[in-house]
Amino acid sequence: MKNNKSALKIVALLVGICLIGGILFIANAFVGNPISAALANKAIRGYVAENYSSLDLEIGKARYNFKFGEYMARAKSTTSIDTHFAIYYRDGKVHRDDYEASVLGKYNTLSRLEDEYSELIIPILSQVPGLEDNRARVFVEKEEYEKINEAIELDMKLDKVLPIDMQVALRGNLDNISLDNIAGILENAHKVLLDHGCFFTGYDVFSEYDGVLVMINDVTPSDIEGGELKKLLQEALDYEDDEFDKVIEKDGEKPVPVKRIRVFIKNDK
The missing domain is CATH 3.10.450 (Nuclear Transport Factor 2; Chain: A,)
Structure with missing residues (x-):
């Protein structure tokens, strides 16, 4: 009987050692030692x-x-x-x-300028009906990260007019997703930003509210100022191909991608 108890204790000890060893092995694999x-x-x-x-x-x-x-x-x-x-x-x-x-490579500087500019324009855009509780985000054009811009200096202070191309994403909870309303928001946002000395090369819109997702990309100032923004948004919404339009160069070289407005609206209500 004593031998059986001793054997059980040894087995229990070995199992415990194995369990502890396994835990330490897993911990070492995930968090190091x-x-x-x-x-x-x-x-x-x-x-x-x-x-x-x-x-x-x-x-x-x-x-x-x-x-x-x-x-x-x-x-x-x-x-x-x-x-x-x-x-x-x-x-x-x-x-x-x-x-x-x-x-x-100025990545840190550009990222900081994005953050600071975003904080600056949020209260400005809150004046626009529909963007009262906006979470706007300024972002540097991808190409700016891929080139060395000598005008961008380490630790430079934010200026509303920066020597780089920057876009702004208008993010909020839109309860009216008609193209009339969205066009109006873009027009008003563009105007109020210009009135405050803020110029951006492009506008995006993002809203995910009450089961409705809205994503609009690559609206330019000229699109907004041309007087036909709603028509442009409708054409983009009706466009079925997800790829960029292609323009063939005159000398017969390969097609060149051209930016165009993208509109995506999904209603799960």
């Missing part, structure tokens, strides 16, 4: 001291990313709002950082 984290923190601090000692950086704790099997820590300057970037550690060494893209 203290020893590896300590090594990553040490290596990242050494890397920063060697490569970026002049930047006066603060370094956060390394976090494990199970998806990529690596640790990542963020470094940020104590004096420059746009100087912050990630550093990546794997297999016992730092294998890359994104200082060049995030800081030198």
Whole structure:
């Protein structure tokens, strides 16, 4: 009898050890382990001291990313709002950082300007009927991220007139989705923004309210000012092909994509 009890205790102990081992294995796979984290923190601090000692950086704790099997820590300057970037550690060494893209490539600066400009125009647009509770979002044209614009400087202050192309997405809860109403909102929004010295190269509209989804893209100032915006929106709504229209160049080269208004309305009510 005693032998049976002893055997059960041993089995229970082994099962417990296996369970604990399994939990530790899973935890290690998803969140790393203290020893590896300590090594990553040490290596990242050494890397920063060697490569970026002049930047006066603060370094956060390394976090494990199970998806990529690596640790990542963020470094940020104590004096420059746009100087912050990630550093990546794997297999016992730092294998890359994104200082060049995030800081030198002006990604951080452009992202900050987007955020600040968005905060600036939200109360302006709240004057427009239908956008009283808007969540407008300013975004830089994709092409601006792909080129080095010397007029964009690290830590530059926001100016309403920036030397880059920027669009604005009018986001709110529209209870009237008629094209008449949407055209009116775009016209009024464009006017009030111009009145406040804010110029954008394009407008989007997004609303998801009471089972109705509205998405409109690539409306230009000339579309709004031309006096036929409702007609343009209707034509875009009726257009069945999701692809851009194509324009063939005169010299016979491949088709060139041309931006056109996109309108999508889905009513699940």
